Every structure is written in structure tokens, then in C-alpha cells.
Amino acid sequence: MASLKEMRNRISSVKATQKITKAMQMVAAAKLRRSQDAAEAARPYARRLASVIANLAAGVSGDGAPALLTGTGRDDRHLVIVAAADRGLAGGFTSSIVRAARLHIDGLIAQGKDVKIVCVGKKSTVQLRRLYADRIVENFDLSAYRQFTLSVAQPIADVVTRLYEAGDIDVVTLFYSRFKSVVTQTPTALQLIPAVVDGSAAPATGASAVYEYEPSEEAILETLLPRNLTVQILSALLDNMAGFYASQMTAMDNATRNAGDMIKRYTLEYNRSRQAQITKELIEIISGAEAV
Amino acid sequence: MAKLHFSLVAPERELFSGEVDMVQAPGAEGDFGVLANHAPFMTTLREGRVTVKDGATTKLFDIQGGFADVGPDGLTILAEHAVEAA
Numbered sequence: 001m002a003s004l005k006e007m008r009n010r011i012s013s014v015k016a017t018q019k020i021t022k023a024m025q026m027v028a029a030a031k032l033r034r035s036q037d038a039a040e041a042a043r044p045y046a047r048r049l050a051s052v053i054a055n056l057a058a059g060v061s062g063d064g065a066p067a068l069l070t071g072t073g074r075d076d077r078h079l080v081i082v083a084a085a086d087r088g089l090a091g092g093f094t095s096s097i098v099r100a101a102r103l104h105i106d107g108l109i110a111q112g113k114d115v116k117i118v119c120v121g122k123k124s125t126v127q128l129r130r131l132y133a134d135r136i137v138e139n140f141d142l143s144a145y146r147q148f149t150l151s152v153a154q155p156i157a158d159v160v161t162r163l164y165e166a167g168d169i170d171v172v173t174l175f176y177s178r179f180k181s182v183v184t185q186t187p188t189a190l191q192l193i194p195a196v197v198d199g200s201a202a203p204a205t206g207a208s209a210v211y212e213y214e215p216s217e218e219a220i221l222e223t224l225l226p227r228n229l230t231v232q233i234l235s236a237l238l239d240n241m242a243g244f245y246a247s248q249m250t251a252m253d254n255a256t257r258n259a260g261d262m263i264k265r266y267t268l269e270y271n272r273s274r275q276a277q278i279t280k281e282l283i284e285i286i287s288g289a290e291a292v
Numbered sequence: 293m294a295k296l297h298f299s300l301v302a303p304e305r306e307l308f309s310g311e312v313d314m315v316q317a318p319g320a321e322g323d324f325g326v327l328a329n330h331a332p333f334m335t336t337l338r339e340g341r342v343t344v345k346d347g348a349t350t351k352l353f354d355i356q357g358g359f360a361d362v363g364p365d366g367l368t369i370l371a372e373h374a375v376e377a378a
Contacts, residue, residue, distance in 0.1 A: 041305035048368055052361050150303050214321050214335035223336055
């Protein structure tokens with residue numbers, strides 16, 4: 001058994017760790033609130049944009065439709081964007097996103113498709129590089145940004161459009177963690193290209209029939225689609241950020257509780273051996289006195 | 293006079309949402325004004341100022357690029373970047 005001094009040291013070291021995890025939990029909780037607000041504030045824009053595009057897409061069809069909307073008509077070359085955290089200590093946050101992405105990627109590879117990967121976030125880069133080093137075309141480190149705005153999402157969208165316009169990819173899927181609530185974040189796959197038009201977002205036909213367009217329907221759609229790409233990436237990043245802090249908060253809460261359990265166990269053990277030692281000393285003294 | 297439902301949305305947040313009398317906005321092919329019951333109309337926007345008039349009060353917003361959608365349910369401006377002007 002460890003000596004009393006060793007045990008004292010162990011208890012105080014666990015206490016110090018507990019203080020750190022407690023502080024991290026509180027910081028994460030504060031940041032969670034802010035990033036949750038940011039994620040929610042960004043939703044009206046994304047929703048409106050999606051419904052406008054659905055509206056427009058219903059009217060534009062056939063040859064005039066931009067390629068971003070209809071896709072190349074093939075399904076051979078895939079680009080997978082994996083967006084996860086830049087930092088760790090958040091439980092299984094990054095792993096769960098990467099796991100979902102891996103399932104998808106391995107499935108595509110098994111079908112003999114060509115897969116390229118764009119990593120967003122330092123941690124996802126680290127995890128994916130081990131498996132698919134030669135497939136990663138680009139990675140983004142967002143740890144320098146404290147707030148996500150359109151200008152953060154823009155470079156990622158630029159890479160996608162560049163590859164797409166060069167004809168290197170047919171289908172683009174984005175993996176991120178959808179923020180449902182503080183306790184549930186689900187890894188989600190979102191298909192960016194060809195754009196998935198949500199038919200339910202469009203108003204009933206007939207209402208949209210007499211729209212007047214300035215400049216033309218196609219020109220508007222052509223400017224809106226790239227922007228929609230950026231906005232979708234941005235809202236994924238914002239969801240991720242909120243999910244990350246929620247996940248970190250939970251993980252740190254668990255760590256704090258575990259540290260508390262450990263302290264309790266060690267203190268009990270410490271007190272027990274301290275008492276045992278006192279008893280032993282007393283017996284020695286008493287039996288020494290009796291011998292005289 | 294009938295009121296027009298107007299909302300101004302930037303990617304980061306919604307700047308304005310409510311009933312107003314009139315909105316003037318810088319369309320790509322010229323400024324335009326929207327009153328209640330405007331015909332359905334869609335346009336891209338250039339950089340400029342959006343004027344929102346409601347009774348005696350006037351609100352100004354500076355926007356950079358974006359998109360306006362006039363539908364049966366009012367006017368929606370999706371601005372790439374927008375701030376309320378003093």
C-alpha cells in the first residue's frame with residue numbers, strides 16, 4: 001500500500017485536475033449560450049434562401065438550369081467535406097462525425113468511386129489523415145476564428161466551386177454535427193451539390209407563376225446558388241460550434257464528477273490507513289508498557 | 293392604408309421584421325419602392341441604402357449586395373451584409 005504522503009499527494013493532484021475541468025465546464029457553458037444564439041440567429045437567412053431557391057428552381061428546368069443545381073449528371077467522383085472541431089476535450093464529438101464520414105467514404109470506395117476529402121477543423125484532419133492521407137485535397141484550420149461569419153465559410157465554398165468548375169467532382173457531401181439540443185447532436189450528411197431542393201419549402205404552385213425577375217430568372221439563380229453553398233457551410237459550422245461546446249460541457253461535467261468520486265475513494269482509503277497506522281502504534285506502545 | 297410585411301435578414305441575424313408603409317431598395321437595375329400588395333417581383337441588389345418608412349418614422353439600412361423577394365406575404369431582403377445606418 002502507498003505511504004500516507006503519497007496518498008496525500010495523489011488526492012491533491014486529483015483536486016487540482018477537478019478544478020481545471022470544473023473551470024472548463026463553466027467556460028464551455030458560457031460559450032455554448034453564445035454560439036447557440038449565433039446558430040439560431042443564422043437560421044432565418046438560410047431558411048429564406050432555401051425557400052427562394054426552391055421557388056426559383058421550380059420555374060427553371062432543362063438546359064437553362066445552372067450546373068450547381070442539377071449536378072453533372074454523373075455520380076463517379078465524390079467530394080466529402082468533414083467539418084468537426086478544432087480542439088479536443090469534448091468527449092466523442094469529433095469521433096462521431098468522423099465515424100459517420102468514414103462509413104460513407106468506405107462505402108463509396110467499395111463501390112469503386114473516386115473520393116476526395118476536405119477537412120475542416122484540426123481534429124478531423126488529424127483523424128482522417130491517418131486513414132485517407134492521399135485523398136485529402138485541402139484542410140482548414142479554423143481555430144483562429146472566435147466567431148464564424150460568411151468570410152470564414154467563403155474559402156471553403158471557394159474550394160468546392162473551384163473543384164466543381166474544373167470538372168473534378170460530381171457530388172459534394174458535407175458532414176457535420178447537427179445541433180438538436182444541448183444533449184443531442186447528430187452527425188449529419190448534407191448533400192451540397194447537386195443542390196437538394198426542398199419541395200415543401202416552395203409555396204403552392206400558382207402563387208409563383210406571375211413573378212417578375214430582374215435581371216433574369218437564370219441570372220438570379222446563378223448568383224444565389226454559390227451564396228447558398230456558402231450559407232449552408234456557414235450554418236453547418238455554427239451548428240458544429242454550438243455542438244462542440246455542448247459536448248465539451250457534458251464531457252467536462254463528467255470529468256468533474258469522476259474526479260469527485262476519485263477524491264472520495266482516495267480520502268476514504270487515506271483515512272483508513274491513517275487509522276490503521278495509529279492503532280498499530282498504540283498497540284506497540286501498550287504492549288511495550290505491559291512488557292515492563 | 294394596407295401595410296407591407298418587411299423583413300431584412302443578414303446571414304448572421306435578422307435585422308428587421310415587421311409591418312411598414314413603404315420600403316425603397318437599390319435594385320441591380322435601378323432603385324425601386326415597394327408598397328403593400330406589390331406584384332410578385334424578384335431582383336438582385338447592389339450596394340446601397342434601404343429606406344423603410346412607417347408613418348412618420350424612417351429607418352435606414354446600409355446593405356452590400358443581396359437579394360429581394362416580393363411575394364404575396366410581403367418583402368424579404370436577404371442581404372450579404374447589412375448594418376443599420378445612423
